[in-house]
Amino acid sequence: MITDKEKAELAKFSYYKNYKEGLIPSPKMMDLVCETQLAALGDFVPLKIKIKLGNFKKEISKYDGKWVPYLAREGEQNDRQGLNYVGLEGDTPYDSISLPEVRKRTGKLLRETDFTVPTELFETLPSLKPITSIWPTLGRCTLVKVNKGGWFPYHRDSVLINRNTFRIIAFLTNTGHESYQWEHDYALRNIEEGRCYYVNTQKAHRTHSYVHDSIHLVMNVPKTFDNILRTMDLLKHGET
Numbered sequence: 001m002i003t004d005k006e007k008a009e010l011a012k013f014s015y016y017k018n019y020k021e022g023l024i025p026s027p028k029m030m031d032l033v034c035e036t037q038l039a040a041l042g043d044f045v046p047l048k049i050k051i052k053l054g055n056f057k058k059e060i061s062k063y064d065g066k067w068v069p070y071l072a073r074e075g076e077q078n079d080r081q082g083l084n085y086v087g088l089e090g091d092t093p094y095d096s097i098s099l100p101e102v103r104k105r106t107g108k109l110l111r112e113t114d115f116t117v118p119t120e121l122f123e124t125l126p127s128l129k130p131i132t133s134i135w136p137t138l139g140r141c142t143l144v145k146v147n148k149g150g151w152f153p154y155h156r157d158s159v160l161i162n163r164n165t166f167r168i169i170a171f172l173t174n175t176g177h178e179s180y181q182w183e184h185d186y187a188l189r190n191i192e193e194g195r196c197y198y199v200n201t202q203k204a205h206r207t208h209s210y211v212h213d214s215i216h217l218v219m220n221v222p223k224t225f226d227n228i229l230r231t232m233d234l235l236k237h238g239e240t
């Protein structure tokens, strides 16, 4: 649970002040190279890979009733839940559901690349392997379920160009336009149910579900030039 007091503390954050105090490092040349190449692709970019949703539905039904509330906030009704796909050593699918939650639990300022250990979900949900086996290692990955009326408010993720991961999202059950909406950089985007996308989540985005069981997998891929080229090999619309 994120309390009103914690929300007020977060609102005081200053990029400028933290940079001046040495808490935010300057971007490195490799950040510029990687970010420029990623920016050339777009910010909501379909990949060739589609997840077989019939198989996924069967596999995920094993976890009915076991999903964990996702970042509950004081004084808010918001029906959204998570399962941990890649987390910390010893994690189960029911731990490390969001970065603020896990920072609070461990008392450490963990980054997306500190999460490297797949949970049992990696084996119990084989339908996800076509996308999750592309990169040699993964950062924090979470399955997110948004139920009817659930939403994520406008926010940006890791907006500084020294971010150490980029995001790939697999849109799974009930993520088509009739069921679910993802507004990205202040415009609605088309989502093909089952398809995987590179999404630049540094841009402002918000989401809303009109139905139960709208599920997507949020993956953090370590930001290396090799991993960007591996992603480019998956573009639905490439050069040829």
Ligand SMILES: [Fe+2]
Residues within 6 Å of the ligand: 155, 156, 157, 201, 205
């Ligand atoms: Fe986000």
